[in-house]
Amino acid sequence: MDNISNTESTKQKNKSKSRAHQKKLQKMNKIHLLCLLFFCIYHVDGQNSNDIIVGKIDSIESKILGEQRKIWIHVPDTYTDDIYAKTSYPVVYLLDGDAHFVSVVGMLQQLSSINGNSMCPKMIVVGIPNTNRTRDLTPTQGPINFPYVDSLMSANSGGGDQFMSFIENELMPKIESEYPTQPYRMLIGHSLGGLMVVNTLLHKPELFNSYISIDPSMWWDNGKLLEQVRNTSLDEKYDGKKLFLGIAHTMSEAMDTATAVRDTTQQTEHIRSILELHALLDQDTKKQLTYKGKYYRDDSHGSVPFITEYDALRYIFKFYELRLEEQDFFDPESAILSKVENHYKKLSKEFGVPLKPGEAYVNGLGYQFLSMQQNEKAEKFFKLNVSNYPESFNVFDSMGDYYVATGNKEKAIENFEKSILLNKNSFSLEKLLELQKK
Numbered sequence: 001m002d003n004i005s006n007t008e009s010t011k012q013k014n015k016s017k018s019r020a021h022q023k024k025l026q027k028m029n030k031i032h033l034l035c036l037l038f039f040c041i042y043h044v045d046g047q048n049s050n051d052i053i054v055g056k057i058d059s060i061e062s063k064i065l066g067e068q069r070k071i072w073i074h075v076p077d078t079y080t081d082d083i084y085a086k087t088s089y090p091v092v093y094l095l096d097g098d099a100h101f102v103s104v105v106g107m108l109q110q111l112s113s114i115n116g117n118s119m120c121p122k123m124i125v126v127g128i129p130n131t132n133r134t135r136d137l138t139p140t141q142g143p144i145n146f147p148y149v150d151s152l153m154s155a156n157s158g159g160g161d162q163f164m165s166f167i168e169n170e171l172m173p174k175i176e177s178e179y180p181t182q183p184y185r186m187l188i189g190h191s192l193g194g195l196m197v198v199n200t201l202l203h204k205p206e207l208f209n210s211y212i213s214i215d216p217s218m219w220w221d222n223g224k225l226l227e228q229v230r231n232t233s234l235d236e237k238y239d240g241k242k243l244f245l246g247i248a249h250t251m252s253e254a255m256d257t258a259t260a261v262r263d264t265t266q267q268t269e270h271i272r273s274i275l276e277l278h279a280l281l282d283q284d285t286k287k288q289l290t291y292k293g294k295y296y297r298d299d300s301h302g303s304v305p306f307i308t309e310y311d312a313l314r315y316i317f318k319f320y321e322l323r324l325e326e327q328d329f330f331d332p333e334s335a336i337l338s339k340v341e342n343h344y345k346k347l348s349k350e351f352g353v354p355l356k357p358g359e360a361y362v363n364g365l366g367y368q369f370l371s372m373q374q375n376e377k378a379e380k381f382f383k384l385n386v387s388n389y390p391e392s393f394n395v396f397d398s399m400g401d402y403y404v405a406t407g408n409k410e411k412a413i414e415n416f417e418k419s420i421l422l423n424k425n426s427f428s429l430e431k432l433l434e435l436q437k438k
Contacts, residue, residue, distance in 0.1 A: 054105045055125070060174055064166045065136075071171070072097050072127035074105045075179060076112075089124045090184035090351060091175060093167065093208070095137065095193035097127025103306055104188065111313055120317040121351075123186070124179055126171070132156060136163035137192035139199040140221045160196055161203075168207055183352040186316070190214040190305045198277070199225055201243060202232055210242040212312040214305050215250070218273035226273055229280055238289040242316050243281070245293040246308025247274050248301045257295060270301075319350060329372070337380045340365075356388045363398050375406055393423035400428055409435060 055074035062069050076089055092108070094100055105125050112122045130136065134157045141158035175181060187208045189197040194216025201211045202225070218226045250271045251260045260268045261275055278293040292315050296304050322343045328336040340357055348355045366381035382402050385395040396419035403412035413435055416428035 054102060055127075060171060062166050062170050064162060064170060065131075067131060069131065069166075069171075070129055072101045072125075072129065073175075073179070074101070074125040074127075076109075076122035076124070086180065088180040088182045088353070090121055090182050090186065090209075091124045091126060091179075092186045092188060093171075094125055094127045095187070095189035095196060096130065096133070096191075098129040100188070100190065100305060100309075101125065101127035104309060107306075107310055107313065111310075117321065119321050120313050121320060124175070124181060126175055128167075128171070132159075133192065135159040137189070137196045138220055139196070140224055142221045160199055164196070164200055164204060164207075168204070184209050184350075186210045186212065188212040188214070188309065188312075189216070191301065192217050192220070195220055195225065198229070201241070202228055205237050205241055209240070210244075210316045212244050212246075212309060212316075214246045214308045215248040215270075215301050216245075216274060216277070217270070218277050219269045223273055226277060226280075229277060234281075234284050234286050234289045236288055238286075240290075241288075242290040243292075244308070244312035244315050245274070245278055245281070245291070246304055246312070247271065247278065247293060247295045248299050248304035249295075249297050250301050319346065329368075332374055332377070336365075336377065337384065341384075357384075359385055359389050359392060359395065362388070363394070366398060366402065370402060370405055375402075378402060379406075391422065393419040393426045393428070396422065397426055397428045397431075400431065404431070404435070409438070 055072055058071050058073050060069050060071060076087075092104065094104055104127075108120065108123050108125065111120045112118050134142075134153050136159055138157040139160035142154050172185075185208045187197050187200060187210075189195070189212070191214070194213040195218065197211050197213040198216055198218070200207060201213075248271075251263075251268050255263070255268070257271075257275060260271050263272065281289070281291045282293060284291070294308070294311060296307060299307060322340065324336065324339070328334045328339065340362075344355050344357050362381050362385045366378050366385070369375070369378035369381065379402060382395070382399045385392075386399055389395050396415045400412045400415035400419065403409070403415060413432060416426075416432040416435070419426040419428035420432065
């Protein structure tokens with residue numbers, strides 16, 4: 001039982017009818033490519049060209065916990081989004097941050113930029129390393145009758161509510177005041193961290209938009225949190241919230257999930273408690289919480305985080321990918337602009353903040369349709385960028401390129417001049433001088 005709840009890339013063939021026209025466009029595209037390359041090189045060399053940097057270590061003095069806490073921060077590279085516009089991002093809060101930080105950052109970077117497309121948003125990652133893991137990630141003081149719990153561990157447990165108060169009242173305000181955040185938040189946790197994810201969803205559902213609980217320790221304190229789930233109505237408070245539950249194979253090879261559920265030995269208590277949690281959530285009749293659980297037959301408690309995080313991101317953000325078909329490109333009558341605009345209206349609703357298609361992305365579509373001699377489409381995309389990013393010298397430069405290519409010298413000069421007004425070092429300066437000579 002592998003799942004317990006149940007493009008082709010666009011091929012673009014460009015045949016030019018006019019060699020002179022094509023050469024002119026190639027020159028324009030080369031200029032823009034060189035400019036983009038310049039920004040990329042500058043960004044890397046701005047640090048140390050021999051380093052690959054995925055984040056930084058910050059810290060916060062917590063009055064609630066009475067200690068200084070280190071936090072690991074990843075902020076996406078803005079130059080890959082909108083070179084000339086400020087960008088903000090959703091935020092992932094990652095428990096056991098030092099253990100999972102690099103893998104989650106790498107996964108987000110890959111999924112948010114596959115072949116120039118995006119299957120999930122670029123996100124800020126806030127990894128929270130532990131100082132006293134058992135204290136912070138358990139909601140109640142635990143028993144000492146479980147194989148993994150001794151008297152010292154039990155005595156140090158039960159600080160989960162205080163830890164979540166630290167996240168809500170100290171860490172979140174810091175992140176949201178010092179980093180370019182959007183309102184959307186996600187919480188990820190594994191094992192005791194997964195227990196903390198479920199506890200937060202149950203008692204503070206408003207804190208996060210989506211939750212990923214990985215092989216959670218639902219057996220903790222004789223299944224007290226599981227009992228609370230059993231007695232909680234997943235009502236309108238959970239409307240729009242999403243939870244993905246990953247379940248590892250933590251029983252003997254001779255057993256499957258059906259036999260594990262019927263087993264009564266302590267050796268299956270961990271997976272039995274998670275399977276019961278899955279059954280409660282999967283059979284919920286109110287259907288306010290968007291939920292999916294998945295059992296990973298080939299993964300242990302230690303190996304399951306990576307694959308769960310991947311599947312969870314794909315599930316939670318399945319609405320994110322903008323799927324453009326061949327017809328959108330090759331049919332001159334296709335309403336591709338409306339398709340792009342409607343997609344971003346949907347994203348704006350999901351993330352709770354107005355979102356616009358990226359300047360570089362729209363620019364690329366404009367030049368692509370210009371090279372395909374679909375001038376009407378090209379003009380619409382260049383004008384969309386002018387409307388969305390009126391303070392960017394680059395959008396007026398591109399608009400000028402469009403008018404040069406379509407033979408409107410007056411409009412080309414007008415847009416090049418606007419570009420230069422916004423940035424005296426604009427690419428438009430040389431183009432304007434060349435036009436004025438003619």
